[in-house]
Each structure stands twice: as C-alpha cells, then as structure tokens.
Amino acid sequence: MKLEAPFLQLPLFFDAPALAAEVNQLGEACWRPHPQGYPGNSMLPLIAVNGEPSDESFAGKMEPTPELLRCSYLMQVLHSLGATLGRTRLMRLAGQAEVTRHMDQGYYWVDRVRVHVPIVTQPTVRFECGHQTINMAAGECWIFDTWRQHRVVNDATQSRIHLVADTVGGDQFWRSVAKGRAIQSGPPAQPTVRPDVAVRPALIYEAVNVPKVMSPWEMKAHFALLLGDALPHARLAEVRQICGHFVRAWLGVWARSGDDVAALGDYKALLDKFVAEVRQPSETILLQNEILWFRAMGSIIAKGALSSSYGHG
Numbered sequence: 001m002k003l004e005a006p007f008l009q010l011p012l013f014f015d016a017p018a019l020a021a022e023v024n025q026l027g028e029a030c031w032r033p034h035p036q037g038y039p040g041n042s043m044l045p046l047i048a049v050n051g052e053p054s055d056e057s058f059a060g061k062m063e064p065t066p067e068l069l070r071c072s073y074l075m076q077v078l079h080s081l082g083a084t085l086g087r088t089r090l091m092r093l094a095g096q097a098e099v100t101r102h103m104d105q106g107y108y109w110v111d112r113v114r115v116h117v118p119i120v121t122q123p124t125v126r127f128e129c130g131h132q133t134i135n136m137a138a139g140e141c142w143i144f145d146t147w148r149q150h151r152v153v154n155d156a157t158q159s160r161i162h163l164v165a166d167t168v169g170g171d172q173f174w175r176s177v178a179k180g181r182a183i184q185s186g187p188p189a190q191p192t193v194r195p196d197v198a199v200r201p202a203l204i205y206e207a208v209n210v211p212k213v214m215s216p217w218e219m220k221a222h223f224a225l226l227l228g229d230a231l232p233h234a235r236l237a238e239v240r241q242i243c244g245h246f247v248r249a250w251l252g253v254w255a256r257s258g259d260d261v262a263a264l265g266d267y268k269a270l271l272d273k274f275v276a277e278v279r280q281p282s283e284t285i286l287l288q289n290e291i292l293w294f295r296a297m298g299s300i301i302a303k304g305a306l307s308s309s310y311g312h313g
Helices: 015-026 072-078 171-178 218-226 234-256 261-282 295-300
Strands: 007-008 040-048 062-064 086-095 097-102 113-120 126-129 130-133 143-145 150-154 160-169
Touching: 015 072, 015 160, 062 086, 072 160, 086 097, 126 160, 130 295, 218 234, 218 295, 234 261, 261 295
Parallel strands: none
Antiparallel strands: 007 143, 040 062, 040 086, 086 160, 097 150, 113 143, 113 160, 126 130, 126 150
C-alpha cells in the first residue's frame, strides 16, 4: 500500500523475548524456503488460504495454520492490531543475507498494509524504504510504504525474525495508525500487550479478497494511483484517454450484468482490447517507484479485473 511516509511506527509494543520463546518451541520443521527462493530467506506461515501452510495463493478464506494455533501470544499480538487479517507469516533472514531491492506489486498488495513486529533482531539490521533507512527494534510495531522500492540487509551473524501481517486494516487499526510516528520513538516501560497463556483471542480473517469482476469504481481508484504516480511523459495524456474509455466501457457492461458469469466474454473482450491498445503508448512510461507503468497496470488491473475462477487472470 502507498503511504505518505516511508515508515510509520505504531503506538504498540510487545514482549519480544516471550514471542521468541513461542517461535522457538515450534521447531525447525515448520520453516519453509522463501517462495521466490531468495538465499538466506525462509518463512513460517501463520495465516493462509484455508489455513493450509503450503498454500501461497491470495484468493480464498484466510484461516490460522496449525502453527499459529499453538502460539497464544502471537494470537494476542495479532488481535491487538484491531484489523481484518490477511496472509501472515514469520519471516526469517539469515545472517549475512538480504531481502533484495523490490516493491510489492500485484493486486493483493495495493490495498493492504504490511505490519512488521521484530521478534529477533539486532541493531545492525537495516531496513531501507525509498530514501530512508531505519532499524526496527525488537518488540516494536511498524508499517511501511510497500509501493516504494525497499530492501533489508542483515550484516550480522544472527538470524532476524519478524512477524509480518498483510491487512486491509479496520477501525481500531487505522485509529492506531493516526497516532503513529514517522520518526522512531523509544519503547514504553512495559509491553502494550503482555503475554497471557490463558488468553486465546478470536481473530478476524479475510473471507473476500479477490473480486469475481472488478467494479468500475475500484478500477477508477487503481487507475488514479497508476496515472497519478506516473512520471511526465509525452504520451501520458494519450494513455490517460485510453484508460478513461476503457473504464467507461467496463461500466457499461457492469451496469447491465454486474459480476454475472454470463458476461465474462464481454468483460474479457474489453480487457484484451484495452491491454493491446495501451501497450505501445505506455511501454516507456515509468512510475515514481521506478516500475514500468504497463507492468504495474498488468499486475493490478489486467490480472485483477477478472478472478482466475472465471477463467482469466
């Protein structure tokens, strides 16, 4: 999600040693290689589609994995966010390893903020986002602008472990964000949420996350981001006009059919025609985050406009 600042520290603080002890008792067998195969990166799924640790997809009912259900304090930390929770994992970065520079593009991340709670770390771990670099201290709670280029470097020997939750938020969560600070502040004397083995809170999970057919109003919002973030270019006005025509044509089908599967052929024809028409004039347009406009549009709109369950995307 695009944010106003590269980093924002939320007014929450947790007992990192208690979290580390809980993670350690899960053992090594639960850890999996990073899906992209980045050297020194591994992960342990906590919330996944249908609670299945091996399912790395984004579409479907999110549920706790067996490993999360074994961790009462991790559940208490997630509950304290006051958010509807999406895909959530423990992310481990070995010593002398890094998360290479990238931005989180794709439909799922456009409207989801990524929450980080460091569990095991050290002062030399560097988290870079845009032109800002910080060290997230153990027990703190951070969100950051995943729309910008970012990377993480662990130049120590000890592994770094973070709780990482993707979420659209919720009323309590966004009130907490409003109280956040863009500049790092020291931890309070006591954790905001203390571990209690007797407490196992009910968490709220995503059940609807990928539309059958993207509504024209959601599509307008995505185009506003893509076109508003584009760097000046001689053909940007032409691309804007093509996008505007496409959204109006999409609205025409939506007004009579909504997400009725019978209209799939009409939607697919419009989408294929638009992608073919906009490709050439937009192929050299860049976004502020250094990503090609056409590539970002493809991952958000071309792949997100029709659910894969409808045979497209």
